[in-house]
Amino acid sequence: MSNIVDFPNQEKRFDEASLWIARLDRKLTKSEEAELQHWLAQDAENGKVLMRLAQLWDKMDRLSLLSEIFQIQPRKKSYTMHYAVAASFLFACLGAFLLMPFAVEKATPELAYKTSVGEQRKILLDDGSTLILNTDSQVKVVYSPKQRLLLLSRGEIHVDVAHDTSRPLRVVANDKVVQAVGTAFDVRVLSSNKVKLWVTEGRVAIADNKHIENPVALEQEPLNNPNLFISKGEKAILSGVIQQVEKISDGEMTAQLSWQQGTIVFRGETLDEAVLEFNRYSDQTFVIHDSSLKQIRIAGVFKIGDTPSLLSTLHNNFDIQYEYDKANQILLTMDK
Known part of the structure; x- marks a missing residue:
């Protein structure tokens, strides 16, 4: 079973990476682009954390959309790319998931x-x-x-x-x-x-x-x-x-207010906490059928109401199975 981030050893690094995800949502200023480049250059682990978050979405073909921001050339689909490409990838993916601003x-x-x-x-x-x-x-x-x-x-x-x-x-x-x-x-x-x-x-x-x-x-x-x-x-x-x-x-403040952009940001919450938050926004209720799953930590940015995206993430990253029952519930269980 794979994890997105090693908690709690990288908690501070993950918190910083989550902040960059939120900033990428609204587009970076020139000074922020330079600041991001500096953060990525400080420690190789910074880029690795960004890559682990990036793997929540499989949309590598969109890298070319923002390649000019970091003065790089688009590359083939690969999970061993330059850290700046990882940042561009996150930017592109977020654009696909965000809602249009409400009137x-x-x-x-x-x-x-x-x-x-x-x-x-x-x-x-x-x-x-x-x-x-x-x-x-x-x-x-x-x-x-x-x-x-x-x-x-x-x-x-x-x-x-x-x-x-x-x-x-x-x-x-x-x-x-x-x-x-x-x-x-x-x-x-x-x-x-x-x-x-x-x-x-x-x-x-x-x-x-x-x-x-x-x-x-x-x-x-x-x-x-x-x-x-x-x-x-x-x-x-x-x-x-x-x-x-x-x-x-x-x-944390940015994550708390992310609902105003139509998203939910998880920054290492337990699965138990995450499903409670997701349940606020949906008539379909997540139920953790296997109690051993409750303490799994998850991270990522999800569009409000995008249940399939969350289920895909849980299955692909944590081998969690799911099924719908007649009571409009989604039961989460460990993969046998």
Whole structure:
């Protein structure tokens, strides 16, 4: 059985390679091309990790598309190519897997938005803020002269907040209130008492909302005594009185927000964790029938809803068998 990366010995190297994958998604700047070349030249293992990730896709014939970026000549199909070719290969493959950007909607008078399983939706709010809903999400927008309020009842949203100090923007999720003035952050309801928060720009304040039966009443209660502040590059799990805050790498942040480009990025998660994430975006449910498979580590970039690609990767790289049952489940088992 083959593995993509040797964990945990190459965890840092793999994290860096995953970040390059995400950057290649949006096209490299000239300075980033030089930085990538430098990273590949630092250690031969860097290129090997990129190659192991590249083997998730068998599209070597697309190398010529980006050969000019690295000033190389296209070569025959081979897994022993120059590291710069490997980077070009990843770039070409990602282009084939990414979704077209979804259209931006203008906010309508209904002020209540939701998405179905596997759907993403981008909305331009009246104040100039941008709201993006992830899969199976529901949010209500309540604007007044004194505040901008988003009531997240389920799922996940990303908010890029238009600056307006006279009207704070607040997100209410479960019993927590997240307030920002001009910033960008991601809020996800994990359960009835747990919320996950990522801050990509600026700073946000967190406060409890247990004593306020009607969230609209927040307009009369300024957030003067927040429990916690979360800054750019940090994430927090908010659950009751327990607040877990930690710094995160650029690679982890990029992976967390990859759903906005229609992809899921795995950076060495266990198969158990990966199928839970994939299940969020599909009506077909993955079930690990053989418990010995749960701790296998996987890596790669997958288009949301591209179940065949994930199954192919699991079979080709880990000898995992799969079958569909009548309950719309996909059973994963060890190859006999």
